[in-house]
Amino acid sequence: MARTRNEHLAALLAEAGWSRAQAAAAFIRVAQESKLDDFTHIGRGHITMWVGGTMPSGQAPIVLCQALSRRLKRPITPEELGFSDPTPPTQSALDWHIDPLIVLPDLGRSDLNADRRSLLTGAVYSITALALPREDWWVEMASSQPLSPVDSRRVGRGDVAIVQDMTAAFSRVDQQRGGGHGRRALVEYLRTDVTSFLHGHFASEHVRREMYSAAGELSYLSGWMAFDNGDHALAQKYFTLAVKLAAQADDPPLSGHILRAMAHQAIDLGFHQQGLDLASASMEGQRYAAATPRERALLGVVYARSLAAIGKKRAAAKALLNAEDDLSSAGPGIQEPNRTFFFAEASLAHETACTLRECGDREGAVREFNRSVRTRKATTFRRTHLVTLGYLGAVQVAGGRVEEACATWSRALDAMEDGVYSGRARQAVIDIRRLLSPYRNRGVPAAARLSARATGYLSQVD
Structure with a gap:
């Protein structure tokens, strides 16, 4: 069957003023920068085939997007190139070198489209993508010039405040109802309104950096909600996007905050050394030094947990003490960013318990x-509260305190049945059934009752 000529790609190559050979040369430069050796053989014949309707494989569409975006000084997405294959590329080192304004609309579109999202959520969490770029990447991102505006709107400080307010609102929903509730609305707002702001004319360079920070925080929140709901590969993509936005905003504390979340995810998934690497990176330079005391405490306690995960108990204990000192110095006169308004004694105690x-x-x-x-x-932090109860019950039953564990888990189920949509919460219920299994037939009535209740809950949410 004859292929249909890709007129979209042909038109963009013409706009760029490139011959097929020049396009191939630009493609290879991006591939070499990104250490994608499999694509350094691309020649003008490949470009001709793509224009003729052949679909490029793997990461090739993203490499070509990056090359054309640089040439045309505006973000070019795979869809604009006429590449309609819904299969998302796997995450790799290339992701750190793709302009976030290219990634954002395509990721959001894939996330919200049912067919494409099934591929995203079925993707595998990438260990190789946890390797952070070198220090010169951070410097380059902070000093990079944005692509030319494609939206005529003028973006001012009030627009930044709107995005920050929306982020705080979505964060409250996440804390109360879990990552499985409201995230689609967040993604829609991120890929439409926020993307439009990022494409606009900024009132000043300061406003541009503030807007990139606000967008980075919202992308981080989408990742955190996906992580909470068990969509780990999807969460990883949003975290990576958030880091890049924060880096382009030259906002080291926000970068550290996101790296800390990535460390938390890696540790929970059992990738302890990678978690330590990420947590260590979150504590480096201005990511820690320029952060507020409350932010530093959050970075420090996850760093302590990552040390404990690889068996460095003494170093973990020292890091815990430092985190406690940081939190104790967070006074009412210090203005905290919205992203850490919830980190207080309860959160520190939760992470300390995980470390111990x-x-x-x-x-x-x-x-x-x-x-x-x-x-x-x-009532305000219902999701985190029930996760804590789930962990507490697991430690209690491990110590043989079965009756106490049942009472704790009963409180957790009370909270879950009150409308919490969270993958971590669901996993806690699965763990309840598993951990109570040895006790159901040993004359422990509380264990039998709670196990039946957990089974009923899972039958309703599955």
């Missing part, structure tokens, strides 16, 4: 989990 659990200090973990439960505003 990794160190094998079961009693210490129970003590700190209980402190977290006691000090958290459970």
Whole structure:
């Protein structure tokens, strides 16, 4: 069957003023920069075939987007090139070198489209993508010039405030209802309104950086909600996008905040060394030094947990003390960014408990989990509260305190049945059933009752 000529690609090559050979040369430059050796053989014959209707494989569409975006000084997406294949590229080192304004609309479109999203959510969390770029990348991103505006709107400080307010609102929903509720609305706002702002004419360079920071924080939140709901590969893509936006905004504390979240995800998934690498990066230079005390405490406690995960108990204990000192110095006179408004004693106690659990200090973990439960505003932070209860019950049952664990988990199920949509919450219920399995037939009525209740809950949400 005859292929249909790709008129979109032909028109863009003509606009760029490139011959097929020049287009191939530009393609190879991007591939070499991104260490994609498989694509350094591309020649003018390949470009001719693509114009003729052949679909390029793997990362090739993204490489070509990057080459044309540089030439035309505006973001070019695979869809604009006429490449309609819905299969998203796997995450690799190339992702760090693609302009975020190219990634943002395509990722959002894939996320919201049912057919394309099934491919995204079925993708594999990439360990290789956890390797961060070298230090010169951060410098280059902070000093990079944005692509030419494609939207006529003028973007001012008030527009930045709108995005920040929307981020705070979505964050409150996440804390109360979990990452499975409201994220599609967030993504739609990110890929439409926020993308339009990023393509506009900024009132000043300061406003541009502020808007990129605001967009980075919203992208981070989308990643965090996807992580909470168990969509790990999708979360990783949003985290990577958020880091790039924060880097272009020259906002080291926000970069550190996102790297800390990536470390948290890696540790939870069992990639402990990669988690430590990410947590260490979050503590480097201005990411830690320019952060507020409350932010530094959050970075520090996840760093402590990553140390504990690889068996460095003494270093973990020292990092915990530093995090406690940072949080104690967070006074009312210090203006905190919205992203860390929720990190207080309860959150510190939760992460401290996770660290002590990794160190094998079961009693210490129970003590700190209980402190977290006691000090958290459970109605405001319902999702995190029930996750803490799930972890607390698991530590209690590991110590043979089955009746206590059942009472703890019963409180967790109360919270879950009150409208929380979270993959982590669902996993907690699965763990309840698994951990109670040895006790159901041992004359422990509470275990049998709770196991039946957990089974009923899972039958409703599955």
